[in-house]
Amino acid sequence: MFETLLSLSGLSAILTLIGILVVAYIFYNHGMSISNRSGMVIFDGDDQVHSESIDKKTAKRWQHLDESTRGHVIYLLFMATIWLLAGSVAGMIASIKLHHPNFLTQYEFLTFGRVRTFHLNSVAYGWLSLGVIGIATWLLPRLVHASISGSRFIFVGGVLWNIAIAGGLGAILLGFSEGVEWLEMPFWSDLTIAIAGGLIAIPALHSINRSKVRHLYVSVWYILAALLWFPILFLIGNMTKFHQGVEHALVNWWFAHNALGLWFTPMSLGIAYYIIPKAIGRPIYSYSLSFLGFWTLALFYSNVGVHHLIGGPVPNYVVTISIIMSMMMFVPVIAVAVNHHMTAFKHLAIVKEQTALRFIVLGAIMYTLASVQGSLHSLRSLSQITHFTHYTVSHAHLGAYGFASFILFGAAYFVIPKVLQTNWPHRKLISLHFYLAIIGIVIYVVFLGIGGWLQGQKMLDPNAAFMESTLVTIPYLQGRTVGGLLLFIGHAIFFLHFILILLKYKNTMRGKHE
Amino acid sequence: MNKTLVTIGAIIILALSGIVLVVIPHFSILRQIDHTNIPPVLSEQAQRGRAVYIDLGCVYCHSQQPRHKNFGPDYLRGWGHQPEAKDYFGQNPHQLGTMRTGPDLFNIGDRNPSLQWHLVHLYQPQLVVPWSIMPAFPFLFEEKTAPEEGDVILKLADMGIERENTVVASQRALDLVVYLRELKQKEKPDED
Ligand code: HEM
Numbered sequence: 001m002f003e004t005l006l007s008l009s010g011l012s013a014i015l016t017l018i019g020i021l022v023v024a025y026i027f028y029n030h031g032m033s034i035s036n037r038s039g040m041v042i043f044d045g046d047d048q049v050h051s052e053s054i055d056k057k058t059a060k061r062w063q064h065l066d067e068s069t070r071g072h073v074i075y076l077l078f079m080a081t082i083w084l085l086a087g088s089v090a091g092m093i094a095s096i097k098l099h100h101p102n103f104l105t106q107y108e109f110l111t112f113g114r115v116r117t118f119h120l121n122s123v124a125y126g127w128l129s130l131g132v133i134g135i136a137t138w139l140l141p142r143l144v145h146a147s148i149s150g151s152r153f154i155f156v157g158g159v160l161w162n163i164a165i166a167g168g169l170g171a172i173l174l175g176f177s178e179g180v181e182w183l184e185m186p187f188w189s190d191l192t193i194a195i196a197g198g199l200i201a202i203p204a205l206h207s208i209n210r211s212k213v214r215h216l217y218v219s220v221w222y223i224l225a226a227l228l229w230f231p232i233l234f235l236i237g238n239m240t241k242f243h244q245g246v247e248h249a250l251v252n253w254w255f256a257h258n259a260l261g262l263w264f265t266p267m268s269l270g271i272a273y274y275i276i277p278k279a280i281g282r283p284i285y286s287y288s289l290s291f292l293g294f295w296t297l298a299l300f301y302s303n304v305g306v307h308h309l310i311g312g313p314v315p316n317y318v319v320t321i322s323i324i325m326s327m328m329m330f331v332p333v334i335a336v337a338v339n340h341h342m343t344a345f346k347h348l349a350i351v352k353e354q355t356a357l358r359f360i361v362l363g364a365i366m367y368t369l370a371s372v373q374g375s376l377h378s379l380r381s382l383s384q385i386t387h388f389t390h391y392t393v394s395h396a397h398l399g400a401y402g403f404a405s406f407i408l409f410g411a412a413y414f415v416i417p418k419v420l421q422t423n424w425p426h427r428k429l430i431s432l433h434f435y436l437a438i439i440g441i442v443i444y445v446v447f448l449g450i451g452g453w454l455q456g457q458k459m460l461d462p463n464a465a466f467m468e469s470t471l472v473t474i475p476y477l478q479g480r481t482v483g484g485l486l487l488f489i490g491h492a493i494f495f496l497h498f499i500l501i502l503l504k505y506k507n508t509m510r511g512k513h514e
Numbered sequence: 515m516n517k518t519l520v521t522i523g524a525i526i527i528l529a530l531s532g533i534v535l536v537v538i539p540h541f542s543i544l545r546q547i548d549h550t551n552i553p554p555v556l557s558e559q560a561q562r563g564r565a566v567y568i569d570l571g572c573v574y575c576h577s578q579q580p581r582h583k584n585f586g587p588d589y590l591r592g593w594g595h596q597p598e599a600k601d602y603f604g605q606n607p608h609q610l611g612t613m614r615t616g617p618d619l620f621n622i623g624d625r626n627p628s629l630q631w632h633l634v635h636l637y638q639p640q641l642v643v644p645w646s647i648m649p650a651f652p653f654l655f656e657e658k659t660a661p662e663e664g665d666v667i668l669k670l671a672d673m674g675i676e677r678e679n680t681v682v683a684s685q686r687a688l689d690l691v692v693y694l695r696e697l698k699q700k701e702k703p704d705e706d
Contacts, residue, residue, distance in 0.1 A: 098615070101639070101647045108653040113571015179568035179607040208517055216516050224517065225524040232528060245602030247536075247543055249610045254535045262528070298524060302531035308612060311581040313597045315546075318539045384585060388577060388614040459614065462587035466617050467645055474647070 038215040039287030042143070042278055063421070068147035069137050070419045072155050074502070076134030077412055079162050081495050083126020086169075088488045090119035095484050099477040109173040117172050117184050124182070124259070125193065126165050128400065130158065131408040132267035133200055136223050138415050139274055140204055143220050144211035150203040157199030164192035180248070182256035183237055190238040197231035218290040222270030225298060229262040246314055253308040260399065261301030265367075268407045269297075269336060272364050275414055276343055279357045280350050285342035293335030300328040307378040310387060326378035333371040340364040355430045359410030362438065366402030370395065385460060390473055390480075391452025398445045401487070409437065409494065416498070420505040429497045433490045440486030443479060451476025547600045555604060556696055563693025566686045568607065570651065577611035578620040578697070594621030594699040601699070616648055623698035632691040633668055633683050641675060654687035 094116040096103050104110045137154055141147050148154070168185030171177070177184040185193075204227055208220060237255030240248065277284045284290060306314065306322035344351050344361045351357050373395055377386045386392060413430055417423050424430060451473040458469035556564065567573070580593040589595060597620060602608060626632070631642060637655050639646035657679040661667055666688060668681040683691075 097649060098647060101649050105650045106652055108651075111570055111651065112649045113569075113574050116574050117571055175569035177569055177571065179571075179573065179609065181573070181612065211517075221516070221520050224520050228521065228524050229528055232525075236532070240607055244604055244606045245608055246599040246610075247540055248606060248608040249602075250539055251536055252608065254532070258528075258531070295523070298527045302527055303534055306535055309610070311585050312579050312610060313599060313602065315539050315542050318535060321534060388612065390615075392612065460586050462590050466591060470615065470647060471645060 039217070039277070039283040039290075041213060041215045041217050042274060043283070062142055062418075065141040065145075065147060066138065066419045067421075068141055069151060072151055072158065073134050073138045073415065073419050075155065076130050076137060076158050077416065078498065078502075079158070080127050080129075080131035080134060080408075081491075081498055083122045083130065083165065084491050085495055087119050087122030087127055088484070088491050090115045090122060092481070092484055092488055094119055095477070095481045099474050099481065108175070114173055114175070114177070117177055118169055120182070121172060121185060122165070122169055123400070124264075125168075125185075126162075128264055128404055128408065130161060131412070132264065132271065132404075133158070133161075135271050135408065135411045135415060136204070136227075136267060138419060139219060139271065140207060140223070143213070143217050143274070144207050145213050146207060146211065148203050148207045149210075150206065153199045153203045157196040160192055160196035160199065164189045164196060168193075178238075178240060180240060180252050182259060183240065183252065187238060187240075190234060194231045194235040194238075197227075197234065201227040201231060217274070218284075218287070218294060219270040219274045221291075221294050222266040222273065225294075226263055226266040226270070229258070229266075233258050233262065246312075249309060249312070250306060250314060250318065253305040255305070257305035257308065258302060261304065262298070264400070264404045265301065266294075266297065268363070268404045269367070271411050272340060272360055272367075272407050275360055275411055276340055276357070276364070279354055279360075279414060280343065280347045282343065282347060285339050285346070287339075289335050290339055293332045293339070296328070296335065297332035300325045300332065304329065304378070307383065310378070310380055310383040323378050323380070326375050329371060329375050333368060333375075336364075337368040341368070355427070355434050356410045356413035358434060359406050359413065359437075361410075363403050363406030363410060366398055366406060366441075370399040370403055373398065385456035386452060387456075388459065389452040389455040390448045390476070391456060394445050394448035394452055397441065397448070402441050402445065406437065406441075409433070412494075412498075416501060420501060422501065422505050422508055424497065425500045425504050426497065429493055433493045433497075436486045436490035436493070440483045440490060443483030443486065445483075447476045447479030447483060451479075543599045546598065547603055556693065559689050560693040560696040562686075563689035563691070564609075566654075566690040567609065567693060572619075573609045573611045574613055575615035575648065576617070576619045577614055578618065579610045580618050580620050588618060591617065592621065592625045593618040594624070597699065619694070619697055621697065621699050623695045627695050629666075629691055629695070630669055632694055633666070633687060634670065634673065636687055636690065637668060637681060641670070641673065651687075654684050654690070656682045656684060658682050 093104065093110060094112060097112045097115070108114075133154075137148070137151070164185075168189030171186045171189065172184055176186050178186060183190070205224065208216070208224055233255060237251065237259075240251075243251045273284065273290065303325040304322050306318045307326050310319055310323070312319075340361070341364065344364070351361050377383055377391070377395070386395075413424070454472045454476075455469045458464045458472055459466070461468075555561075580588040580596055582596040583589045585596075602610075633655075635642050635648075636651045638650045638652070639648040640650075655668070657677075658665070658681075659679055661680045661682050665680075666683040668683065670677055670681060
C-alpha cells in the first residue's frame, strides 16, 4: 500500500513536471506573439524614447501621476529605512557575537538567538517588503496610466503593517518567538501583516483591472502575481498549528523559499524591468523573452523550497523534485539576465553616469550570480558541503542584499526625487553610499563564502574534530563584521540623505506658499 | 486577457507547488508513521525546556537532524543515526535547524547526560569548552550569597573555579537541561 502511494506521488510529481514543461512551452509561444514594440509602452507610446533625466517634456507627463502617490510612497520608504537601520544594528550585534561570544551576554533580549531573529524579520518584512511596496505604489500609476483609486487602503495597510512588525519584533526580543525560521513573529502579528498585505493588494489589483492601456508592461505581471502570492503564502505558512514534525519542516521551507522566490524576487525584478530601460531611455533588449522569464520563474521557483532539507529526514522524492526545479531555474535566470544585462551593457556610458542606475544594474548582476550559485549548491554533492554552514548565509546576503536591497536602494534614489520634485541635496553622498555598499557586500559575501566552505569541509572530514569546523570560520566571521560595518555606515548615510531631501522639500514648499 | 491569465496562472501555480511539496508528502509521511512505534513523548518538564530552547533560539546554531552514514561523518561524531519521520512525531514547532555553528543535538542526551556539565556549560560555555563560541546564558542563573533548600548549585569549585557567590540554576535552566537530556534516539534502527 505504501509503495503504491509512493509511486503514485512519484508519478504525479513527474506528471506535474511534464505539465510544467507544456505550460512553459505554450507561454513561450504566447510570449513570442508579444512584439518587442510592446515594451515601448513605458515610454507612453512614443516611438521617440528619451531618458527622463534628459527630456523634460516626457518627464512632465508622468509628474502628476508621481504626485498622486507622494505621501504614501514617502511614508512607506521612510518606514522601510527605519527597519533597515534597526535590522542592521541587530545584524551587527549578532555578527560580533559570533566571534566575541561574551559580547552583551548579560541581557536576555540581546542573546544571539533573539537579535539574529530580530535582524532577519526586520530586514525581510520591514525593509525589503515595505520598500518594494513603496516603489510599486509609485510604479503602478505609471504602468496603468491612471492614479490608483482607493490608494488610502495602501496607506492604511502600510500603517497596519508597521504596527504588526513593531509588535512582532518586540515579541521576538521578549522570547515569544514561534521558533520557525522566517515565521518567528507571533500569529497575531502575522495575521495583521496578511490583512495589511490584502489591503495593499486590493487597490493595486483594482487599478490593474480597470486599466485601459493597450498593453500591460511586464513589470505589472510580476507585481500583480507577487501581490496575489504574498498574502496567501504568508497566511498558510503561519498556520503552524496544523503541522508537526517533519511535515512542519516541509511547510516551513515551502513558505520560506517562496517568500524569496514569489515575493522579493518578482517585486524586485518588476522594479528593475521598469527602471533600467526607463533610466537609460531605451526599451528592454528582448521584450518577448521577458515573458518566458516570468512564467518559468513562477513555475520553477515555487517548487525549490525543499532543497533546504537535502540530507534531512524527509521523503527523498520531494527533495529530488526541488533539486530538479532548482536546476530549471537557469531558464528564467538566463532570460532575465539577457534582458537586463544586454540593455545595460549596450548603454554603459549612461549607466556610469547615474548612481541610482548603477545600484540597479549591479543588483541585477548579483541576481544572476546569486541564482546560479543557488542552483549549483542545490546539487546533493555541493549541498553536502555547504548546508549547515555560513556559506548559506553568504548566499542569503548575495540575494537579499546584493540583489534585492541594491535594487531597492537604486529605486529609492531614482523615485524619491521624482515624487518630491526636487533633486538629492548631495550627489556625493549617493556615490559614497554606493562604494560602501559594493565594497561591503563583496567583503561580506567573499569572506563568509570562503569561511563557510572551509567549515563544511572540516565538518565532513571524519579525521577533523568538530571543533576545527567552528574555529576555521572565526577570521572569516570577523571579516564579515567589517563588511557589515561598511554596509551599516552606508545605511546611515542613506537615512541621513533621506531626511535632508525631506527638509529641502519642506523648504521649497514653504517658499512656494509665501 | 493578460491580467486574467496572470491572476489565474499565478494562483494555479501556487496551488500546484503546495500540492507537490506539502500535500502529497503529507500522505506519504503519514504512511511512514506506524502508530505503534512512535517514540515516547517528552516529559512535561522537558516540554517546558523545549519552550526555553525555542525562545532563546538555540536552533540558529544547532541542528537536530544527523545525516545518513553515507552522507558525512555525523554518525561517527556520536550524533546518532539518521532519524525518520516518526522520530519527530508531534513536534510543533519543528526544530530541525539549518546551521551547525555548534554540533547536532539530536542525540545529545545519549552523548552527555551530565546535569552539572550542561548547567555549567549554559552558565558559561568557555568554563568547560575553552574554545567555545557559544554564547553564555548568565540570565538563566542567579548568584546567591546564601542558597536556599532545594536550590541546584553549580559545582564550580570542583572545577577549580573560584566565585564569591554561589551560582544557582533557575527553573528555566533546569527545564532546558532536562530537555537536552531527553534528546536521545529512542531505538536504534538496524545497521545497514
Ligand atoms: C548591517 C549589515 C548586516 C549584517 C552585519 C548582517 C548580519 C547577519 C547575521 C549575523 C546573520 C545571522 C547568520 C547566522 O545565523 O549565522 C544574518 C542573517 C541574515 N541576514 Fe543579515 N546582515 C546585514 C544586513 C542584511 C541586510 C540588509 C539584509 C537584507 C535583507 C540581510 C539579510 C539576512 C538574511 C536573509 C539572513 C538569514 C540567513 C539565514 O537564513 O541563514 N542582512 N545577517
